[in-house]
Amino acid sequence: MRKVALFSAVLVGAAIMLFPFLWTVITSITPEGSLAGGPTLFVEDPTLDAYRTLLDTVPMWRIMLNSFGIAVAATVLQLVTGAMAGYGFARLSFPGKNIVFAGYLATLMIPLQVLVVPLFIEMRTFQLNDTYFALLAPGIASAFGVFLLRQAVAAVPSELDEAATIDGASHLRIFTTIVLPLVRPTLATVAVFAFMSSWNGFLWPLVVIRSPEFMTLPLGLSTLQGQFTTEWDVVMAGSVLSIIPIAVVYLLAQRHIIAGIAHTGIK
Amino acid sequence: MTLVATKSPVTSPPPIRRAKPRRSWKHYGWVLFFLLPSAVPLVLFTIVPMISSIWVSLHEWNLISPMRWVGFDNYVSLLTDPQTGKVFLHTLLYVAGYLPLVYAGGLGLALALNRKLPARAFLRATYFLPVVTSWVVVALVWKWLLNPAGGLVNQILGFFGLGQPGWWTDPDWALVSVILASAWKDLGFVMVILLAGLQAIPRDLHEAAIVDGASGWQRFWRVTLPLLTPSTFFVVVISLINGFQVFDQVYVMTGGGPGGASQVVVGQIYDLTFRYGRAGEASALSWLLFVVILAVTVIQIRGQRRWVHYA
Numbered sequence: 001m002r003k004v005a006l007f008s009a010v011l012v013g014a015a016i017m018l019f020p021f022l023w024t025v026i027t028s029i030t031p032e033g034s035l036a037g038g039p040t041l042f043v044e045d046p047t048l049d050a051y052r053t054l055l056d057t058v059p060m061w062r063i064m065l066n067s068f069g070i071a072v073a074a075t076v077l078q079l080v081t082g083a084m085a086g087y088g089f090a091r092l093s094f095p096g097k098n099i100v101f102a103g104y105l106a107t108l109m110i111p112l113q114v115l116v117v118p119l120f121i122e123m124r125t126f127q128l129n130d131t132y133f134a135l136l137a138p139g140i141a142s143a144f145g146v147f148l149l150r151q152a153v154a155a156v157p158s159e160l161d162e163a164a165t166i167d168g169a170s171h172l173r174i175f176t177t178i179v180l181p182l183v184r185p186t187l188a189t190v191a192v193f194a195f196m197s198s199w200n201g202f203l204w205p206l207v208v209i210r211s212p213e214f215m216t217l218p219l220g221l222s223t224l225q226g227q228f229t230t231e232w233d234v235v236m237a238g239s240v241l242s243i244i245p246i247a248v249v250y251l252l253a254q255r256h257i258i259a260g261i262a263h264t265g266i267k
Numbered sequence: 268m269t270l271v272a273t274k275s276p277v278t279s280p281p282p283i284r285r286a287k288p289r290r291s292w293k294h295y296g297w298v299l300f301f302l303l304p305s306a307v308p309l310v311l312f313t314i315v316p317m318i319s320s321i322w323v324s325l326h327e328w329n330l331i332s333p334m335r336w337v338g339f340d341n342y343v344s345l346l347t348d349p350q351t352g353k354v355f356l357h358t359l360l361y362v363a364g365y366l367p368l369v370y371a372g373g374l375g376l377a378l379a380l381n382r383k384l385p386a387r388a389f390l391r392a393t394y395f396l397p398v399v400t401s402w403v404v405v406a407l408v409w410k411w412l413l414n415p416a417g418g419l420v421n422q423i424l425g426f427f428g429l430g431q432p433g434w435w436t437d438p439d440w441a442l443v444s445v446i447l448a449s450a451w452k453d454l455g456f457v458m459v460i461l462l463a464g465l466q467a468i469p470r471d472l473h474e475a476a477i478v479d480g481a482s483g484w485q486r487f488w489r490v491t492l493p494l495l496t497p498s499t500f501f502v503v504v505i506s507l508i509n510g511f512q513v514f515d516q517v518y519v520m521t522g523g524g525p526g527g528a529s530q531v532v533v534g535q536i537y538d539l540t541f542r543y544g545r546a547g548e549a550s551a552l553s554w555l556l557f558v559v560i561l562a563v564t565v566i567q568i569r570g571q572r573r574w575v576h577y578a
C-alpha cells in the first residue's frame with residue numbers, strides 16, 4: 001500500500017517534470033489568436049504558423065548548425081588536447097612537471113565571469129569578435145578534461161607501454177594504440193561534458209557574437225524574446241526546435257551522461 | 268688500468284638496476300608535442316585574460332577611450348556603493364531559496380528511486396531531462412508558464428480560487444520565479460548525486476539496524492542521513508559555487524528587473540561592462556565575486572569535519 005502511494009507520488013513528480021516540455025509543444029502549435037487566455041491542453045485547430053514565422057525571420061537552421069558544429073568541434077578538440085596532455089603528465093617526466101600541472105589546475109578555479117571582459121577585449125584586439133573562432137576559443141582545451149584523463153592514463157599499467165617501448169614503439173604509437181583504447185570510458189565522460197557545456201553555453205556567445213549568422217541556439221533563442229515579446233507561440237517553437245537535438249543526444253548517451261555526472265559531480 | 272677506472276661509471280653501469288633514461292632533446296620534443304596543444308590555448312584564453320583582468324580592474328575604462336590608472340579606486344567605490352550590497356543580497360537570497368528546495372526534492376526523489384519501483388530507469392531519465400536542457404530554454408519555458416496573463420501556473424491557481432502573483436513582472440516575486448525554474452532544472456542533478464551516495468551505503472549496516480529493531484525513521488536518521496553526508500557536502504559545495512554565479516536564467520526571465528529587483532552579481536558585471544561602459548569596475552566586481560566564492564568554499568571544506576561522516 002505504501003509502495004503504491006510512493007509510486008504514485010513519484011509518477012506525479014515525473015509528470016511535473018515532463019509537463020513543461022509538453023506545454024512548450026502545445027503552445028507552439030496553438031494559433032496566435034487563441035493564446036491570450038492561455039492555450040488549452042487539446043489544441044482545437046493546431047497550426048505550424050509559429051514555425052513558419054520563426055524560420056522566415058530568424059536563420060534558425062543556420063543557428064542550429066552553428067550550435068552543433070561548435071559543440072562537436074569543442075568536443076573533438078578537448079578530447080585530443082586533453083588525452084595528449086593526460087599522457088604527457090602521466091607518462092613523461094620533465095623538470096617542473098608538478099608546477100605546470102598545478103598551473104593547469106589553477107585555471108579551473110577562475111570562473112568564466114572573471115575572464116569574459118578581458119577575453120572579449122583580447123578577441124577585439126585581434127578582430128576576432130563575431131567569428132566562429134571566438135565562439136570556440138575558450139573550448140579548445142579544458143583543464144578539467146586534462147585532469148580526468150591524466151588520472152585515467154595513470155591508472156593504465158605502465159608494464160604495457162614498457163613492453164611496447166622495448167619493441168621499439170614511439171610515444172605516439174603507445175599513446176594511440178595502447179593508452180587511448182584503455183581510457184575510453186573517461187574519454188566518453190569528457191566528451192559528454194565538453195558537448196553539453198558548449199551546447200548550453202550562453203554568457204560567452206552573448207558577449208562575443210552580434211550577427212545572427214554566428215549565433216548559437218541559446219543566444220538565438222534569447223534574442224527571439226526581444227523580437228517576439230508577446231508572441232509566445234514563436235518563442236516556444238524556437239524552444240522546441242532547440243530541445244529536440246539535445247534530447248536525441250541524451251536518449252542515445254543517457255547512461256554515459258548520468259554515470260559521468262554521478263562519478264565526477266559536474267554538469 | 269687507471270684510464271679504464273675513470274671511465275667506469277659510463278662504460279659499466281650496475282647490471283641489474285635499470286639505467287635512468289637519458290633526457291635527450293628528442294624526449295623534450297615529445298613533452299612539447301603532448302603538452303603544447305592544451306598549454307597554448309589555456310595560456311591564451313585563460314591565463315592571459317586572467318592577468319589582464321587584474322590590470323583592467325585597476326583602471327577606469329569604457330572599452331573605447333584610453334585606460335586611466337586609478338589604483339584600487341574601483342574596489343573602494345564598489346565596496347561603498349549600495350548597489351554592490353544589493354546584488355550580493357539578491358544572489359544570496361537566490362541561493363538561500365534554491366538550495367533547500369533542490370536538496371529536499373532531490374533527496375526525496377533519490378530515496379524513492381533507490382527502491383525497487385516499476386519503470387525506475389524511465390523515471391530517473393525523466394527527472395534528469397531538464398538537466399541536459401539549456402538554461403535559456405528552461406528560463407523561456409518557465410517565463411511562459413509563470414506568465415501573469417495566460418500562463419499555466421496562474422490558470423491553475425485561478426482554477427482553485429487562489430491568488431495569482433505577477434511572478435517575474437512583480438519585484439517581490441521576480442527572484443521567486445527564477446528560484447522555481449532553477450530548482451526544477453537541477454532537481455535531477457541532485458537526485459543523481461544522492462542516488463550514487465545512497466548506493467554506496469553498505470547493505471549490512473541497514474540489516475544490522477533492522478536486527479537491532481530500528482524503525483524505518485530511526486534507520487533514516489541514524490544510518491542513511493549520516494552516511495549520505497559526503498554526497499550532501501558535495502551537493503552543497505557545488506550548488507553554492509554555481510549559485511553565486513547565477514546569470515543565464517536571470518538574464519532571460521527578468522533581465523535583473525523589474526527595477527533591479529532581481530539583479531545578481533554576474534548580471535551586474537555584464538551591465539557594468541556592456542551597458543554602462545565601466546569595464547574597470549566590472550573586472551573588480553568579478554574578482555570580488557571570486558574571493559567570496561573562494562571564501563565560502565574554503566569555509567565549507569574547513570567546516571566539513573563537524574558534520575560530514577566518511578564511512
